[in-house]
Structures are given as structure tokens and as C-alpha cells.
Amino acid sequence: GNSVTQMEGPVTLSEEAFLTINCTYTATGYPSLFWYVQYPGEGLQLLLKATKADDKGSNKGFEATYRKETTSFHLEKGSVQVSDSAVYFCALSVNQAGTALIFGKGTTLSVSS
Amino acid sequence: DGGITQSPKYLFRKEGQNVTLSCEQNLNHDAMYWYRQDPGQGLRLIYYSQIVNDFQKGDIAEGYSVSREKKESFPLTVTSAQKNPTAFYLCASAQGTNTEAFFGQGTRLTVV
Numbered sequence: 001g002n003s004v005t006q007m008e009g010p011v012t013l014s015e016e017a018f019l020t021i022n023c024t025y026t027a028t029g030y031p032s033l034f035w036y037v038q039y040p041g042e043g044l045q046l047l048l049k050a051t052k053a054d055d056k057g058s059n060k061g062f063e064a065t066y067r068k069e070t071t072s073f074h075l076e077k078g079s080v081q082v083s084d085s086a087v088y089f090c091a092l093s094v095n096q097a098g099t100a101l102i103f104g105k106g107t108t109l110s111v112s113s
Numbered sequence: 114d115g116g117i118t119q120s121p122k123y124l125f126r127k128e129g130q131n132v133t134l135s136c137e138q139n140l141n142h143d144a145m146y147w148y149r150q151d152p153g154q155g156l157r158l159i160y161y162s163q164i165v166n167d168f169q170k171g172d173i174a175e176g177y178s179v180s181r182e183k184k185e186s187f188p189l190t191v192t193s194a195q196k197n198p199t200a201f202y203l204c205a206s207a208q209g210t211n212t213e214a215f216f217g218q219g220t221r222l223t224v225v
Contacts, residue, residue: 032211043119043203043216044156051211089155095211100146100171105155 002027006090006104013080013111021075021107023064023090031092033057033066033073034101038087047075047088080111115140119204119217125225126191126198134189134220136204143209145187149173150201150219159202162187163210191222199224 007022025031032051036044048057053068062077073090090104117138126132138145144163148156158171162181176195181187187206191198201221205214 032213034213036216041219041221043117043218044205045216046213049213093207093211093213099210100144100158100161101205101207101214103148103156105153 002031002092002094002099002102004090004092004102004104006088006107009087009106009108011107011109013109015082015111015113016079017111019075019077019080019084019109021088021090021109023073023075023104025071025073025090025092027071027092027094029094029096031094033064034091034093035062035064035073035075036089036091036103038089038106040086044089080109082111082113085109085111117204117206117215117217119202119220121220122218124220124222126222128224129193131190131192132222134191134202134204134222136187136189136217138185138187138206138215140206140208140215141184142206142215143184144207144214145181146205146207146214147171147177147179147187147189148203148205150203156203159189198222 003026034049035047037047048059050057050066056065087106089106120135146161147159160179162168178190204217207214
């Protein structure tokens with residue numbers, strides 16, 4: 001079946017540190033991959049996406065590259081800010097009727113000044 | 114502004130009562146979804162609908178019911194059969210499969 005596994009949190013960093021949140025997936029066919037962010041008490045917002053192998057999604061300094069050979073979509077940012085503190089979800093969707101987005105369990109990021 | 118609106122933001126329910134959560138979208142999306150979020154468990158799919166007048170059970174449908182009478186609306190009823198309904202509920206919509214979903218702001222349901 002289709003599934004997403006992302007690293008357990010929480011991740012605690014100092015401001016300006018480098019961030020990596022690992023995400024690997026299992027899927028039939030060729031999924032699209034997404035990173036969502038959730039701030040406290042809010043819904044999820046799309047952070048970035050990639051729809052085919054070797055695509056790089058990027059937004060607000062965050063990047064992730066779709067690696068088919070390692071079935072991975074790791075999220076990175078070169079210099080985190082306090083405002084990046086949130087929960088990050090990796091997700092996938094497949095082009096198959098009757099399916100929904102599948103999410104990882106989320107990784108909590110806490111950035112201190 | 115296009116988007117998804119969930120209401121209410123906070124909801125309190127007495128044990129044994131049914132309660133309905135509203136979800137409306139003006140994005141003209143065909144697909145709509147309900148997820149439940151509990152601490153440490155990520156998002157779990159309750160129900161989804163790919164088209165008006167049709168919907169399918171997700172992974173944790175027991176104790177919940179939905180309807181899809183209009184394209185823009187996908188209300189979720191939490192029935193008294195749901196043993197542990199206290200959670201954060203998220204509604205989402207998407208244009209189709211293999212595309213990103215857009216989320217509402219969520220409804221926090223508490224059983225008192």
C-alpha cells in the first residue's frame with residue numbers, strides 16, 4: 001500500500017541553524033509529493049510540492065527534491081528562524097480514482113533565538 | 114477570496130449527542146475530505162467525496178457520517194457512536210487525485 005514515513009520529533013534548533021526533516025515514501029506508480037506546515041491552532045498550508053522524479057520544490061527558503069531512487073523527499077532549509085516553529089507534514093498523492101492524500105505523522109520544529 | 118471555511122472553530126458536545134461540523138468551499142473543487150488529528154498521530158482520513166452525491170469511507174469512518182448534496186458543501190456529523198470524539202477536525206478540498214489539497218482552519222471538538 002501507499003505510505004509516508006517521516007522522522008520523529010521534536011526537532012529543536014537555534015536560529016540560523018540548518019534544518020533537515022527526513023521523509024520517505026512507499027507508493028504504487030508515480031506519486032506527487034508535498035510538504036505542508038501547520039501553525040498552532042490552524043489548518044495545514046501547502047509549503048511546497050514536486051510532481052515527478054528529480055523535481056525540486058521550493059518556497060520561503062525551504063527546499064525538497066523528489067528522489068525516486070531512494071523514495072525520499074527530505075525537507076531542508078539553510079537558516080531557520082523563530083517564525084518557522086511549526087509542525088511539518090510530508091504527504092503523497094497518487095493518480096488513482098478513489099484515493100486521498102496520505103500523510104506522515106508530522107514533525108514538530110521548535111526554533112529558539 | 115477563494116478558500117475553505119469550517120465552522121464553528123470550537124465546539125462542545127455532551128456525551129450522547131450528535132453534532133455536525135460545517136465545511137464549505139468556493140474553489141469549485143470536485144473532491145472534499147475530512148481528517149481527524151490527534152496529538153502524535155498525524156492526520157487520519159474519516160471520509161472523502163470525489164463527486165456530488167457520492168462518498169467513501171476512510172480509515173476511521175466508524176461513528177461518523179457525511180453527505181455531499183452540493184459541490185461546495187461536505188458536512189460531517191459526529192454521532193453518539195463515536196467513542197472518543199474529542200479531537201481537531203480538518204476539512205480539505207482538491208481539484209482531483211494527484212493534486213494538492215487545500216485545508217480549512219479546523220474545528221476543535223470537545224466532549225464535556
